[in-house]
Amino acid sequence: MSQATMTRREWLLTDRPQSRLQARLGRAYVTWRRFTANWLAVVGMLIIMGLILIALFAPLLAPYSPYIGDLAGKRLLPPGAGHWLGTDDQGRDILSRLIYGSRLTLQVVVLVAVIAAPIGLLVGTVAGYAGGWLDAVLMRITDIFLAFPKLVLALAFVAALGPGIGNAIIAIAITSWPPYARIARAETLTVRNSDYISAVRLMGASPWRIVLRHIMPLCISSLIVRVTLDMAGIILTAAGLGFLGLGAQPPLPEWGAMIASGRRFILDQWWVAAMPGFAILIVSLGFNLLGDGLRDALDPRGSSQ
Amino acid sequence: MSSTETQMPARRASRRALPILKSVAGFVAIVATTYLGLLAVTFFIGRVVPIDPVLAIVGDRAPAHVVERVRQEMGLNLPYYQQFVLYVKGVLQGDFGTSVLTTNPVMTDIRRVFPATMELATAGTIIGAAFGIPLGVLAAVKRGSIADQIVRILGLIGYSVPIFWLGLLALLVFYARLGWTSGPGRIDVVYEYSFTPVTGFYLIDAVINRDWAAFRDIFSHIILPASLLGYFSLAYISRMTRSFMLNELSQEYIVAARAKGLSETRIIWGHALRNAAVPLVTVIALSYAGLLEGSVLTETVFAWPGLGLYITNSLQNADMNAVLGGTIIIGSVFIAINLFSDVLYRMLDPRTRN
Numbered sequence A: 001m002s003q004a005t006m007t008r009r010e011w012l013l014t015d016r017p018q019s020r021l022q023a024r025l026g027r028a029y030v031t032w033r034r035f036t037a038n039w040l041a042v043v044g045m046l047i048i049m050g051l052i053l054i055a056l057f058a059p060l061l062a063p064y065s066p067y068i069g070d071l072a073g074k075r076l077l078p079p080g081a082g083h084w085l086g087t088d089d090q091g092r093d094i095l096s097r098l099i100y101g102s103r104l105t106l107q108v109v110v111l112v113a114v115i116a117a118p119i120g121l122l123v124g125t126v127a128g129y130a131g132g133w134l135d136a137v138l139m140r141i142t143d144i145f146l147a148f149p150k151l152v153l154a155l156a157f158v159a160a161l162g163p164g165i166g167n168a169i170i171a172i173a174i175t176s177w178p179p180y181a182r183i184a185r186a187e188t189l190t191v192r193n194s195d196y197i198s199a200v201r202l203m204g205a206s207p208w209r210i211v212l213r214h215i216m217p218l219c220i221s222s223l224i225v226r227v228t229l230d231m232a233g234i235i236l237t238a239a240g241l242g243f244l245g246l247g248a249q250p251p252l253p254e255w256g257a258m259i260a261s262g263r264r265f266i267l268d269q270w271w272v273a274a275m276p277g278f279a280i281l282i283v284s285l286g287f288n289l290l291g292d293g294l295r296d297a298l299d300p301r302g303s304s305q
Numbered sequence B: 001m002s003s004t005e006t007q008m009p010a011r012r013a014s015r016r017a018l019p020i021l022k023s024v025a026g027f028v029a030i031v032a033t034t035y036l037g038l039l040a041v042t043f044f045i046g047r048v049v050p051i052d053p054v055l056a057i058v059g060d061r062a063p064a065h066v067v068e069r070v071r072q073e074m075g076l077n078l079p080y081y082q083q084f085v086l087y088v089k090g091v092l093q094g095d096f097g098t099s100v101l102t103t104n105p106v107m108t109d110i111r112r113v114f115p116a117t118m119e120l121a122t123a124g125t126i127i128g129a130a131f132g133i134p135l136g137v138l139a140a141v142k143r144g145s146i147a148d149q150i151v152r153i154l155g156l157i158g159y160s161v162p163i164f165w166l167g168l169l170a171l172l173v174f175y176a177r178l179g180w181t182s183g184p185g186r187i188d189v190v191y192e193y194s195f196t197p198v199t200g201f202y203l204i205d206a207v208i209n210r211d212w213a214a215f216r217d218i219f220s221h222i223i224l225p226a227s228l229l230g231y232f233s234l235a236y237i238s239r240m241t242r243s244f245m246l247n248e249l250s251q252e253y254i255v256a257a258r259a260k261g262l263s264e265t266r267i268i269w270g271h272a273l274r275n276a277a278v279p280l281v282t283v284i285a286l287s288y289a290g291l292l293e294g295s296v297l298t299e300t301v302f303a304w305p306g307l308g309l310y311i312t313n314s315l316q317n318a319d320m321n322a323v324l325g326g327t328i329i330i331g332s333v334f335i336a337i338n339l340f341s342d343v344l345y346r347m348l349d350p351r352t353r354n
Helices: A008-013 A020-036 A039-056 A094-130 A132-146 A150-161 A165-191 A195-202 A207-243 A255-265 A271-298 B002-007 B009-048 B053-058 B064-073 B080-092 B106-141 B146-160 B163-177 B202-209 B212-249 B252-259 B264-302 B307-316 B320-348
Strands: none
Touching (some): A020 A039, A020 A271, A039 A094, A094 A132, A094 A165, A094 A271, A132 B009, A150 A207, A150 B320, A195 A207, A207 A255, A207 B163, A207 B264, A255 A271, A255 B163, A271 B146, A271 B163, B009 B320, B106 B264, B146 B212, B163 B212, B212 B264, B252 B264, B264 B307, B264 B320
């Protein structure tokens, strides 16, 4: 049976892969099929891809400036032609501000993930592999942070560090890593006594090499799922901080801060506060759907529930 | 199991005393270190991070000798570890310092505002459980159906919606446009002075006072924020109920009950849900803790005079003692609820007893 007679699908799904690449591609294909079979997950993925594209091409997409409005003639216009989502109290086009705000949202999410996930991964894998007192100490610290209410702790940190989007990101990252450490530790415990780890150890690999090269890569997929599921919570926390005036500061078009500034007009010009909320809702929903779909696709055991 | 337990209580007790003592000691150690960690973090935030607590009290125009005196009075010239010991001692005695904003001891303020938050979170949890459990059961029984999908999407939206925004919209629609509920606040000014709080839970107080007009007013104030928090916990409770019920419904005792010819209603509500109820208690306790946190934003939107509003007001005025005091209280309640749900789980589930 030569390759020419196989369709691409058969080549991917063969149970006798000829190369490592073929096996990997095959696995990825099966995961992809499982993922796309769930239409809600696909919707989530499309929303997040939309968010990324909007953030990338914000200057091309936004019809008006996000910062400079027409104070004289265009204050608090209702949604309609010209300004699809209306204008705010400074005559700025709300749609344009939302489009630029997507950059801030993406920035928060990415930075928190980039800071918190490696910390959690490192703490968890080291604790799990080392065991003994180091494990006990690291996990105790993790549990202490887990015992905190996230938003309240983030509030306290930002209160001390001072308001601003950078400090909000740091505060959220500080409160986000413990679940990742728990997951990484659990994964580490399941593989630390396996034969291939013993084999690597016998070949003289140092503990750091084992943790970095042989254990961490195995934790990545469950970590990605968890981080994706947490993204919605991160966005909501950031928006909450923005709403309380502790996150991004005006005139930055951060969605939570936009809701806060529209709050004064909620009774008569509802759209000023309502529109940014829809943006937050759609994006968090996208991340939740995507995370759910990823979990089901990557972990077939859990998908039955 | 139950018959052997009643036959040999003494022997079992003596055999089990040691492990129980050991696990109690372990529990105490865990709670103590967690609490100490909580205090270490708040201490770190309050002292090491650069807002000068002295300037916060005396103001930045105070003469140098006053600043120095206050610094010594507050023990800020001591090494950090001594400061920390003093801090822990103070907190354990309920001393969180004085609020700059209200000039009261922080503990007095918290005692005043905390019942409002408890009442709101309790009402929210009741609403969340009352709707979340049936919805979760429905989703599990009709798995894969339209109803299941709707419950799932309802839950996902609950996870995804900014609660403060939903609160603003709810106020706009149900208070301003439709006039179905009362607006922000906890009780109308009309009743504020004639009403005498007994427990601090206004709904219960109104019943005790037999003040039905006030009861109606308080109810129409609490219903909107409580429903909002309820929706928040409904999302979590319905999802967990569904998953626990699916687990129970696939067990063999359900097949046995069906074979016996029990009605489907009995099987679902009498057998499966009763067993699913054990882990559900933990979930409800945890969602209660989550609502205490959710109350920070909800109270801000609804001007609900609870701990959340107290913390955010203090934040806006850089009143760090009050912020950290509130953080410690919410953290303590978190730890207590986690512990409580753990103990409850062990009591309710016989399998965890060895």
